Amino acid sequence: MGFYSDKRNHQTAWLGPLVGAVYALTILLTLELCVALYQFAEFTTFNFVAAVAGIASFIVFSDARRYTIDNRAITLHDFPAIVRLWSGIFFVVVLALYLTKSAAEFSRVVMMLWLLCTPFTLTLTSLLCRWLVLRMNTAKGQRRTAVFVGFSEDAQRLSESFQTSPIFGITPLGYFDNRQTSDRMGLELPRLGRLIDAIEWFENNKVDMVFVGLLQARSSDIAPVVDALHDSxxxxxxVPDSTLFGLGHIQYAELASTPVLVAYETPFLGVTRFLKRFVDIVLSALILLLLSPLMLAIAAGVKLSSPGPVLFRQMRYGVGGQQIMVSKFRSMRQQPPSIDGEVVQATVDDPRVTWFGRLIRRTSLDELPQFFNVLQGSMSIVGPRPHAVEHNELYRKQVKGYMLRHMVKPGITGWAQINGLRGQTDTLEKMQRRIEFDLYYIRHWSLALDFRIILRTVLIVLKDRHAY
Known part of the structure; x- marks a missing residue:
């Protein structure tokens, strides 16, 4: 479980498993409905399918980081998101049937009905959950009032969320701040006075919630207010001001019984590290087994298209900033090493690329040997793409947060690549965008996100035009 206890959702730790169970039950009931509609099948014959689907859907939907009581994401009401998650679960079911050689035992009609109907039943469940949460938070006597002491940018965003979304069930009354006006555009909220005025206000008024800005105001201004709140x-x-140090993402944790604010951290600790590695080993071994004939054919094509070795090996940065050797099928003619050691990225119509190399690069087949890197443990199937050492040394000085991508293993595919940031990074802006997506992946990692990236990679790789 790692060396610290994550307290971010200590009040709603039950929410993830509860929602996971609700969605898993919805999926199983949909399967039973499809079996009932198709009169030539019995549900008992689908026990194996139900077991795999139930476990997979519970794991995918019970990710507690996906839900909070006050967040619209509790319902996963976004239909495309539901389709993506369900597609990943269905893929796991089909893969399990293939590996156990039992696919022929199940009705294709039922499976197809189940595939098509489940997104709609999940959406109905989602809408029902959202309606229930909205009713609970907005019921008479359930709405809470709030006041802000020290109005940082994070506090302003929080206030705007309370005002625009009724599902929070929170009504902001105003804020105390030594500044006359906010530097940031947003919804109007009355200024109740200076920080020191908050003490008298709390003595004469009742409020349910107080949000205190930690870093925006001096501790000498805040301390008397916090002391006064002891008598309420x-x-x-x-509310920490994440903009003060340029931190875009802060989490609360407890380390050795001491509360800390986590700005940057790897998501792979304890169980999550084991799950990530387990999936990598199983999928990479399966892919290498299934594609071994194709890889032999590619090796022959590389050898016949130009003289030189079959594999191209290059040092890259791995997890922790350690250098690793990454292998690819060679797609270029052998070139003498440059005098200054500069690594030149491939470009459109690059004359160094062979005709066969252009083919395997466009279809990303040149990356297949990296599944051996995954088995060996230096890479993962999903993660930030590894860059050449020379590029790392160049961009780490120009792109803020560049080295944070090395908190996790590099991947064969990643969040940046499926969002159009694949291929040559010939401008600083392109590299900055790629790093933004890499850091988003690290902060929001889940097994469901990994499967989503894998599925989207398979769907777009054949029509991608950013590889050359």
């Missing part, structure tokens, strides 16, 4: 029944929350 208000719930008190501290």
């Amino acid at each position: 029944v208000a719930s008190v929350y501290f």
Whole structure:
């Protein structure tokens, strides 16, 4: 479980498993409905399918980081998101049937009905969940009032969310701040006075929640206000100003019984590290087994198209900034090493690329040997793409947060690549965008996201025009 206890959702730790169970039950009930509609099948014959689907859907939908009581994402109401997650679950079911050689035992009609109907039943369940949460939060006597002490940019965003989304069930009354006006455009919220005025206000008024800005104001201004709140029944929350140090993502954790704010951290600790590695080993071994004849044919094509070795090997940065050797099928003619050691990226119509190399690069087949890197443990199937050492040394000085991508293993495919950031990074802006997507992946990692990236990679790789 790692060396610290994550307290971000300590009040809603039950929410992930509960929602996971609800969605898993919805999927199983949909399967039973499809079996009932197709009168030539019995549900008992689908016990294996139901077991695999139930476990897979519970794991995918019970990711507690996906849900919070006050977040619209609790319902996964976005239909495309539901389709993507369900597609990943169905893929796992089909893969299990293939590996157990039992696919022929199940009705294709039922499976197709199940595939098509489930996104709609999940959406109905999603809407129902959202309606229930909205009713609970907006019921008479359930709405809470809030006041902000120290109005940082994070506090302003929080206030705007409370005002625009009724599902929170929170009504902001105003804020205390030493500044007359906000530097940031947003919804109007009355200024109740300076920070020191908050003490008298709390003595004469009742409020349910108080949000205190941690870093925006001096501690000498905030301390008396916090002391005054000890003599109240208000719930008190501290809001760190993430913009002060340029931190875009802060989490709360407890380390050795001491509360800390986590700015940057690998998501792969304890169980998550084991799950990530387990999936990597199983999928990479299966892919290498299934594609071994194709890889032999590619090796022959490389050898026949130009003289030189079959594989191209290059040092890249791996997890922790350690150098690793990454292999690809050679797609270029052998070139003498440059005098200055500069690594030149491939470009459109690059004369160094052979005719066969152009073919395997466009279809990304040149990356297949990297599944051996995955088995060996230096890479993962999904993660930030590894860059040449020379490029790392160049961009780490120009792109803020560049080295943070090395908190995880590099991947064969990644979040940046399926969002159009594949191929040559010939401008600083392109590299900055790629790093933004890499860091998004690290901060929002889940097994469901990994499967989503894998599926989208398979769908787009054949029509991608950014590889050359």
